[in-house]
Amino acid sequence: MSFPLNPAQRDAVRTTDTPLLVLAGAGSGKTRVITAKIAHLCESGIDAARIVAITFTNKAAREMRERTQALQRDAAKPPGGGAVTIATFHALGLSIVRREAKAMGLKAGFSIFDPSDLESIVAELVATADRGRARAAQWQISQWKNALTSPAAALAQAKDDDQRAAAHAYARYADTLAAYQAVDFDDLIVRPLALFDADADAAARWSTKFAHVLVDEYQDTNPAQYALFRHLVGTQGLFTAVGDDDQAIYGWRGATIENLARLHDDYPRLRVVKLEQNYRSSVRILRSANALIANNPKLHAKKLWSELGTGDTIHVASCADDEAEGEMVVAAISAQRFEQRGKYGDFAVLYRGNHQARAVETALRAQNIPYVLSGGQSYFERAEIKDIVAYLRLVANDDDDPAFVRAVTTPKRGVGESTLAKLGEVAALKKQSLFAAVFEPGFNAIAQPRAREVLQQFCALINDLRYRAAKEPAGRLLAELVRAIGYDDYLVATFDKRDAQNRGKSVQDFVDWLSRKGEADEKSLLELTQMIALITLLEGREGEAADVVHLSTLHAAKGLEFPHVFLIGLEEGILPHREAVDAGNVEEERRLMYVGVTRAQRTLHLSFCRTRKRAGGRVDCRPSRFLDELAQEDLRYRGAPLPADEAARAKETGVERLRALKALVAR
DNA sequence: TAGAGATTAGTTTTT
DNA sequence: CTAATCTCTA
Numbered sequence: 001m002s003f004p005l006n007p008a009q010r011d012a013v014r015t016t017d018t019p020l021l022v023l024a025g026a027g028s029g030k031t032r033v034i035t036a037k038i039a040h041l042c043e044s045g046i047d048a049a050r051i052v053a054i055t056f057t058n059k060a061a062r063e064m065r066e067r068t069q070a071l072q073r074d075a076a077k078p079p080g081g082g083a084v085t086i087a088t089f090h091a092l093g094l095s096i097v098r099r100e101a102k103a104m105g106l107k108a109g110f111s112i113f114d115p116s117d118l119e120s121i122v123a124e125l126v127a128t129a130d131r132g133r134a135r136a137a138q139w140q141i142s143q144w145k146n147a148l149t150s151p152a153a154a155l156a157q158a159k160d161d162d163q164r165a166a167a168h169a170y171a172r173y174a175d176t177l178a179a180y181q182a183v184d185f186d187d188l189i190v191r192p193l194a195l196f197d198a199d200a201d202a203a204a205r206w207s208t209k210f211a212h213v214l215v216d217e218y219q220d221t222n223p224a225q226y227a228l229f230r231h232l233v234g235t236q237g238l239f240t241a242v243g244d245d246d247q248a249i250y251g252w253r254g255a256t257i258e259n260l261a262r263l264h265d266d267y268p269r270l271r272v273v274k275l276e277q278n279y280r281s282s283v284r285i286l287r288s289a290n291a292l293i294a295n296n297p298k299l300h301a302k303k304l305w306s307e308l309g310t311g312d313t314i315h316v317a318s319c320a321d322d323e324a325e326g327e328m329v330v331a332a333i334s335a336q337r338f339e340q341r342g343k344y345g346d347f348a349v350l351y352r353g354n355h356q357a358r359a360v361e362t363a364l365r366a367q368n369i370p371y372v373l374s375g376g377q378s379y380f381e382r383a384e385i386k387d388i389v390a391y392l393r394l395v396a397n398d399d400d401d402p403a404f405v406r407a408v409t410t411p412k413r414g415v416g417e418s419t420l421a422k423l424g425e426v427a428a429l430k431k432q433s434l435f436a437a438v439f440e441p442g443f444n445a446i447a448q449p450r451a452r453e454v455l456q457q458f459c460a461l462i463n464d465l466r467y468r469a470a471k472e473p474a475g476r477l478l479a480e481l482v483r484a485i486g487y488d489d490y491l492v493a494t495f496d497k498r499d500a501q502n503r504g505k506s507v508q509d510f511v512d513w514l515s516r517k518g519e520a521d522e523k524s525l526l527e528l529t530q531m532i533a534l535i536t537l538l539e540g541r542e543g544e545a546a547d548v549v550h551l552s553t554l555h556a557a558k559g560l561e562f563p564h565v566f567l568i569g570l571e572e573g574i575l576p577h578r579e580a581v582d583a584g585n586v587e588e589e590r591r592l593m594y595v596g597v598t599r600a601q602r603t604l605h606l607s608f609c610r611t612r613k614r615a616g617g618r619v620d621c622r623p624s625r626f627l628d629e630l631a632q633e634d635l636r637y638r639g640a641p642l643p644a645d646e647a648a649r650a651k652e653t654g655v656e657r658l659r660a661l662k663a664l665v666a667r
Numbered sequence: 668t669a670g671a672g673a674t675t676a677g678t679t680t681t682t
Numbered sequence: 683c684t685a686a687t688c689t690c691t692a
Contacts, residue, residue: 056682090682115681131687185682252680353679416668451668555680577679592680613683614678 005029005036012240012273013037016044016212019233019267021260022242025304026289026598027280027561030242031060034214035067037240038084041212042072049082050211052232054089056220060559061086064216085210089225093188094530100195100202109396109526111182112533117402118184121176125169137166141173145186146222146254148193180433181399189224196231207234217559218243222254230266237267245300246293247595249555251588260299278304280561280601282311288604288630289597295629296587304598313636316627317607321618322569325609326359329566330367332605333549336564344370348550348562350596352575356568357551370548374556380532384491384503385510391481392529395465398435401427405434408458411490415458419451435459461485474525475515482507554592557599565600567593570608570624593626606635 005013009029012022013036024030034053042048053068055061065086085092094112101108113121115138122141123134140163144154151171158164177183183191196203213233215221218241221229233239241263248257264270278286286304319325333347349360357373364371380389387410393403408415420434426446427437437443438455447455461484465477482488487507491500514528523531550562554575569575576589597604608623627635 058682088682188682249680250682253682355679412669414668418668553680573678579679588680617683 005032006277008273008275008277009033009036012275013040015240015271015273016041016238019237019263019270020240021218021263021270021272022240022275023272023300023302024242024244024275025278025302026244026247026595027278028275028304029279030216030244030275031064031067031559033275034216034240034242035064035071037214038068039071042084046211047082048084050209051214052085052087052092052210052212053214053216054087054092054229055216056088057559058088058091060216061088061091089221089228090185090188091531093192093228096192096206097183097188098527098530100192103199103202104191104195105178106183107181107397107399109181110530111180111393111397111400111403112188112530113177113180113182113184113402114533115185117182120402122169122173125172125176126165128165133162136162137169140166141170142184142186143254144170145190146224148190148223148227179399179431180401181397186224189228193224193227193231203231207231210234211236211238213239215239215241215243217247219245219248219257219260220250220253220255221259222250222256223259224254226259226262237269244302245298246296246302246591247558249558249588249592249595251585257299272300274300274302276302276304278306278598279308281306281598282308282602284311284314284631284634285597285600285604288314288634289594291631292590292597292626292629293594296590312603314630314634315603315605316635316637317605318623318637319607319609321609321611321613322356322359323362323613325568325607326361326363328607329360329568329605330363330369332566333369333564334367336603342563343547344549345547346563347566348552348557348560348564348599349566349568350552350554350557350599351568352554352577352592353569354553356574360551360568364549370546371551372546372548374550374552382503382506384487384507388478388482388487388507388510389529389532391462391465391485392478392525392532394435394462395469396526396529398462398466399433401434407462408455411486411494413458414454415451419447419455422446423455435462469525473515474518474523474528475511477525478511478514482511554596558595561599561601563601564603564605565596566605566607567596568607570606570627571612571621572624573621575624575626590626590629593624597630 004010006029009032012020012033016037022030022033024033038051038053041051053064055064068084068086087095097104097106097110098108101110118138119131119134122138123129123131126134126137128134128137144151144167149157151167151173154170155164155167158167177187192206196206210232213229215229220243229239243260245257245260248255251257281289283306286306290303317325317328319328329349333344336342337344337347349357351357351360361371361373380386387406390403390406390410393400394407398404405420408420423434423437423443426432426440426443427434429442430437430440432440438452438459444452465481469477488504491503491507494500495503517523517531518525518528550560552560570593572578573581575593576586580586580589606627608627609621611618612621613619
């Protein structure tokens, strides 16, 4: 870990007087370069408070923070002034919105709506009961926001009725959210930009705040993020953008590779440094990765090399179906762990879509092998956590109607659809929140006495908590809240014993986590509530770095590495995904495969299924075209049984192995 | 209003 | 074949 930087890395670290783009291949030590550069900037006399490093995921931000701190300890030099800001784009945006809330017309306790909160709101705006249609409109609005397209422009470029309906909804969207005193995820980037356009003072505040801006995973920025980046860079124009065009996998979220080309135009003094030495994978793995990605047209040609030795051949397995594939993977993990005296934590199983984890999970559970699922449903998306968070949101912001509805109906307390409908009528009439409508004479007149009483009690509880939130510790209030609403009783009554216990445990973990967080960072309940909306990881558990098999989507695996990687479901329609093929996005799918292959340090297992269960029946599958694009001489067939005659042939060269495989599949 | 049972859709990645 | 939504009854 402490071996010296290579010449290219050193170059990247020491270039501080001109804008810099670092093209960092997979495993080329980019996080190391960023952290070393932060340390270097501090040493060269820049106040740490004037340095910002931006990442895309909370996990990456956390890792960078840890490594920066470690480096500063080693340097035995107290960091001057404040601390370096290390945050995701969205967390950074949140701190801007928070600081400028008043200027944006938001109260301090504004809510952050997640997509599920917005779904019904958008459904109403486009006047549809069809969920698919509502979500399409929601997605479209998000695309427009990330592309910095105004509602008027959106309407002008709308191609069909659905898009026109979405554009009309988009025009009213901002006002609707304002009524709830809420912002969505995209707003965390877009609203600061709007403020900077309208308010020169605020614009200047943020364009001069940082002397150096570092961005990780630059290839994944979308136009809105790029605009924010440019603004933070300001007129001084000093930054370090680190990225890899071969790992751009968020095009569907509006990220555009053109941002790489744009950097040259917007900053003519831009220097480019390439990092091509890979410190992660064996030669065979890299050879296949290079061969694969060579099929994509390239802006900056790049060829990774490694000094880590030839390594094992890459295994390719054909499986009868997804169930067999799961069992094959688990059997291979058991055997390999035994042979190499490895740990479960050395293994990762990667796949295109979350649903593919299921078969592997089943097989792992059958063998009692511990595992973690990353990139699937996150901790904060679990129903029990969202229940509790709904109360917190309501305490922070009583205009938050979605939070009100969720909180008031969980646990069940005798307020149902008809009461909520009446409340909604009054609220709409008076242009008030649901919370405020509870105390309206008009509502009193039409509500059932019992429901009315329950509602008033509920609001009293929320008001009490709000009153105390300013002075009492967040953890204690939360614990009291959970008790006051009888949440444990609700769990026991609603779920079977085991499930109730699990959910109760995760609520308890949440209370503990928030208590610690509140004490450590001196955060108020309000700040913690807003932060929760952005956090996607179970932070508490991660510190343990448990010895468990990792299951992850390819997207969520970016930036990670494992000694042994299993890449499953390599079939046409899955990787590349059918929708992507139809939309002509095979190149992005290829980069996704490339990301998967380059996660592996020592061994790589590829597999595909010949058939797959779907909607009750069975569907035939064909191996992915990407298998053909790997370095065939490094592949070896293994796994599911081949007929004897083909097994003999399969022992020969990789090309023939693959042909034998395909012949088998063709039947 | 709330929970049990019937019905019907279901195809990708996430801050 | 699931899982989530919808409908019906106590």
